[in-house]
Amino acid sequence: MIVETMTALALEFENVTKLFTADKKVVDKLSFSVREGEFFSILGPSGCGKTTCLRMISGLEKPSTGVIRMNGKVVNDVHPHKRNVHMVFQKYALFPHLNVFDNVAFGLRMKKRPEREIRDRVTRMLKMVSMEDYAKRSIQQLSGGEQQRVALVRSLVNEPAILLLDEPLGALDLKLREQMQQELATIQKQLGTTFIFVTHDQWEALTLSDRIAIMNRGKIEQIGTPAEVYEQPNTAFVSRFVGTTNLFKGKLIAASNGICSIQTEEAGLLHTRLEDGRLPPPEGVAVGLVVRPEKIRIRVTSPSHSPAAASAPANGGVLIEVGSGAAITAAPSVAVAPQPSINVLRGTLLERTYFGATTQVRLKINDQLPPLIALLANQAATKMPALKVGERYYAVWDAADSVLVQDA
Amino acid sequence: MEPTAFTKQQKTPAFIFPSLGWFIFFLIIPLGIVVAFSLMHKGAYGQIEYRLDLGNFARVFEPIYLKTVFRSLLLAAFTAGTCLVLAYPLAYLMARSGDMLKKLILALVIVPFWTNFVIRIYALKLVLGENGLINQLLRELHLIAAPLQLTDNLIGVGIGMIYNYLPFMVLPLFVALDKLDFTLLDAAYDLGASRVQMALKVLLPLSLPGIVTGSIFVFIPAFGEFVIPDLMGGSQSMYVGTLITETFLKSRDWPFGSAMSTLLVLMAMVSFVIVLSRASRDPAAREMRGKRAEAGPVHV
Ligand SMILES: Nc1ncnc2c1ncn2[C@@H]1O[C@H](COP(=O)(O)OP(=O)(O)OP(=O)(O)O)[C@@H](O)[C@H]1O
């Protein structure tokens, strides 16, 4: 599945399965690989097996079946201390009886490095995270962000080939988290260490990673760059887990010229364009159609009455036209798209939330569908008439902007 | 620390008066009487003459009594040490096991307290006796020909002391280990520590408060113990506790007995002060304070 490139593989999982009890596969036939120097994230809901993966990489747990390789060598039976892998724990796990310096020096002391070398390396690391003045402080006197930095360099000072980070930012408040994300990215680039970063925060994974693996119930649902997993989710789960999404379930009834037509129970016939080179699934199969809120445009008139609007650019620019009231009342409650290249739905505006740069609206199509969510770029008031709660509007998006997913 | 509603409060709340009264009447006053007696003179017929006599304290330091004190210290140290070695693995197991097993072991540790102490010691004496359970079992298994002498000697005293004081060591150790974050051990292992290094560099320093508390809980009462040596040791040797009882009841030398008691109490108090002053420096106490600080808002 993953294209082999010339860059060395720091880590490979091949059909790795882990069971703690006979009846539950915590990690189920996992296969993936991580390139050297990559910032690789594992994203998934709580309990999906992320920490277990990291513990198998570090050697704290052994896989039940399957093979783990590092730099091409099988490490299943290599002692954890011989793997050159270190872990930043979920709640830092800093030693409360040692000060900042001694915490960072712990690994080097275990390896019996000369005291002089320890002092140099620890000091250099503390400097890197601007903590050199905190060396003598006790752990309890540090803020959450400072503890985080100490935990990070306590691992990094040992110069691991792979650094495992288990939700390292989970305990921090939002502002601090964003700041630490930046620091983490900078440090990773600077040192070139392979990072395997576990999180259940989608935005964190999207902004930080070179590639993301999305895990669900012990399995990987998709691996790809942030743009790939966001724009082209493979499964309904991925689309729901990464970003906000509108999902329609239905049956594939026709596929021609890259356009798939899906008959949905709640929203009628919808269309989507397959990415180039992707083969359509067999007709009649249950699929889902996913459209991101920012791809949806809101209109006052039906696009079929206004050919100019239908040819509007699909680059997210929002066009809202004030139309005549007569045209609106004439339209059916669920509009069928006039041509397969766009989708049109009609519904009542439930809610409008102003976010500054954007406005989110929720449109009630009918009783069966959850409200459609659209994210509109805010423009000058003259270009953008006020949307009124309770009024009926059209939601329009291009077939090419929606994605076909499996297992809806 | 920030003054809270409680620390700021100046007036003594009324609800502490009953316990305060209890302490004054049943602890402070009797202790005062003992200290007063220790400074007085013993009359010819065992009565107390109300004049100052510092000789009682001087007598405590006579070799024969010092030997007894030393023997008691040895017994207390042996009891505390052995209990520590036996209790630590048990407490560790309890702290790491699941909720059910944890509660079960805890119950087993506490259950003996439901029976009267003296009855328990007599029962133990029977179990260890010549025709007791242990000797019978060993004979049935043909491991021994003649019964082992397990009571009325030092072995009996040792077994009795450990049996009786083990829970006082297990409980504080369990409390210390139970609140320990065991991912710290994973972290140490991840950083290259061996099992021994994990124990010495992480587990030991972090459970030190429990070790100190447990040792004090065992050492101090074991030092003054007189029932167990009396019942389990035959009439072989004298311990401080026995000595004091006999001084009061047999030789009727109340001032000398009071002097010895006063010194015992003094020793206990000194060791408590040492422990308390340590407690303010110990890592677990610091950790608790850290936890509280964490709960507050984080300033960037
Ligand atoms: N040592 C263990 N023994 C038995 N079950 C375990 C053990 N470790 C983990 N599990 C189970 O395996 C599953 C996955 O756990 P894991 O810690 O890997 O999840 P996670 O993805 O890291 O979740 P979170 O985001 O909450 O940290 C959970 O159901 C957990 O109860």
Ligand SMILES: [Mg+2]
């Ligand atoms: Mg986890």
